[in-house]
Amino acid sequence: MDKREDFLPPDDEIVLDDRDIRESETELDEDDRLRPEFVSDVLALAEAGEHEAARERVGRLHPADIADLFELLSDEDRPLFASVLGDLLSPDVLAEMNEHVREQLIDLLAPEQVAEIASELDTDDAVAIIEDMEADEQQAVLQAMEPEDRAAIEDALSFPEESAGRLMQREFVAVPEHVTVGDVIDRLREDQDLTSDFWEIFIVDPMHRPVGTCQLSWILRTPRDIAIGDVMKREQTLIPVDMDQEEVALRFQKYALISAAVVDKAGRLVGMITVDDVVHVIQEEAGEDILRLSGAGDGDINEPIRETYSARVRWLIANLGTALVASTIVAIFGGAIEHMVALAALMPIVAGVGGNAGTQTLAVTVRALAMNQLTDSNSWRAVWREMKIALLNGGTIALIAGTATALWFANPGLGGVIAAAMIVNIFVAGVAGVAIPLFLDRLDQDPAVASSIFVTMTTDSMGFLAFLGLAVASGLTSL
Incomplete structure (x- = not known):
């Protein structure tokens, strides 16, 4: 058997490797993010035609850091930088890359080049590159692959998106x-x-x-x-x-x-x-x-503007529709508000606190459903728990808001009305925050998609109705 020393490089090579490691560490900050100066420097080298210098600096980076570098560049700079790096834009780099950035670079490559890259990756990483391509481009890439690799990719693509079949590796022992x-x-x-x-x-x-x-x-x-x-x-x-x-x-x-x-x-x-x-x-x-x-869509800063706009605007339109419900309730009590302007100043407080309380409960419930912590066996216990928490929160906020209102406006009756409205609205917010996502989950709908709109509509509407209705019922004002 060879001695261990036979595998060791000469001392001067060891020193050089250590120096390279130290230099590569300076490209990253304390949070392992690429330094802005480094990004600017390598881009300037590429634009100035000093391609070897740019490749030498980028070549010291880990594939994941090279992927981050491409994500930090603008859409206009990425094609130039891809041509400069050449084989440094390896399959491992593409596998680590943001999907929107990767799609842009893949579009610059011929099907044969994409096929060669995919063949060097594990099946799951190759599928991640190919699955989002247009049907004709996808077929061209598959045709350029070796029969064995093509069969594995086609088999993976036959499974639903975000399933174990898409995620798994077919290489195992x-x-x-x-x-x-x-x-x-x-x-x-x-x-x-x-x-x-x-x-x-x-x-x-x-x-x-x-x-x-x-x-x-x-x-x-x-x-x-x-x-x-x-x-x-x-x-x-x-x-x-x-x-x-x-x-x-x-x-x-x-x-x-x-x-x-x-x-x-x-x-x-x-x-x-x-x-x-x-x-x-x-x-x-x-x-x-x-x-x-x-309702922010993918929330990816590299996502095309058109896709981001489409994802966000439809939820804003839906939110506009639900907001009309709350505005209708306010319009019904328009006369009461005219008689007592203080109501208009206090209405946003009731709705805002109720909305925040609902959002708290909603976030906890959606997470519990996603983690399988909330199931049929304990759903009612969760509802009762949130009701108790809502009553405790409502009582605390009601005491603070009621006392402050009574002192500020020198009107104990108004303080009592806002205190009662706070208790009602926070209680309703707690119930809605847990009941709405549970109901959507029972209907096999994703509770994270539409819950927030319905919870917001409920807290705003009930907050205005409780506050203005109690003001009228108590005789503080009239319609």
Whole structure:
């Protein structure tokens, strides 16, 4: 066996590598973000025709940082920079890139170039590049791929978007139960076609159904003559191929998985999902729910303006319609407001506090539904809990608002009216914030999409109705 020293570079090369590492660290700030000066410098080099200097500086970056660099550039600068970098714009860089930026760069490449890039990636990353292409462009890329790669991509595209079938890798290691640990080690060393990134192998029966898993650390520490079936762990978490990626992420989180087998409807092993893929899913789904609550669409600063406009304006139009309900209630009490102008000054306070209370409850409820913490078995308990919290919050805010109003306007009656309205509206906000998303979830509708509009309409309308109605009923003013 060769000595370890034979694999070490000369001392001067080690010093050079360390220097390169230190230099690459200066391109990033303390939060691992590219420094603005670095972005400006490499762009200036590219525009000045000093391509080798630009490539030398960018070449020290990690593929994820190169992807970030492209995202920081303007739409006009990206094509130039892509031509300057050449092969530095590698498959790994494209896999890390924002989808809107990646689409723009992919459009600049010939189908043969896209096919070559996709062939070098794991199936899940290749699918992420190809799935958003136009149908004719997608077909051209698939035709340019090797038959084996094309079959894997086409199979992945046959599954629904955001499903385990789209997310999984088709490159995995599976062995029969009767082989020995030595047989497994020999295969891992000799088979050059095996995937290089995995943490465990899957043990399958003659029908290719997974019966267990074995971590690499167990294999390395077990004598060669022991059967792999005696080492493997039979308990495993299997992922159905059509499971939604959000459910996949929840299983990884719940059972602390590093990787998991994906099975088809017949229970046969067809792929695996690893934790690095799930991290991206968790990030996407969490951000997606927050943005849906606000009606902001994808919320991606690299998204084309037309798509962002289309996503946002329809929710603003819907919000305009629901706002008419609240304005109608105000119009009904127009005479009362004319007789007592103080009502107009206090109305926004009632509606605003109620809206915030509803948003708090709504955010907690949507998150609980997304995390499977809120189900049929505990939904009523959640409703009662929010009702109690709403009463406590309402009582506290009512005491503060009522006292301040009575002192400011020297009108105890008006203070009592706003206090009562606060209690009513915050209570209604709490109930609406939990009941509306639960109702939408029971209808198999995404509670993050439309809940906020209905909750806002409810709190505004009930706030105005309670405040103005109590003012009239108490005799403070009249219609």
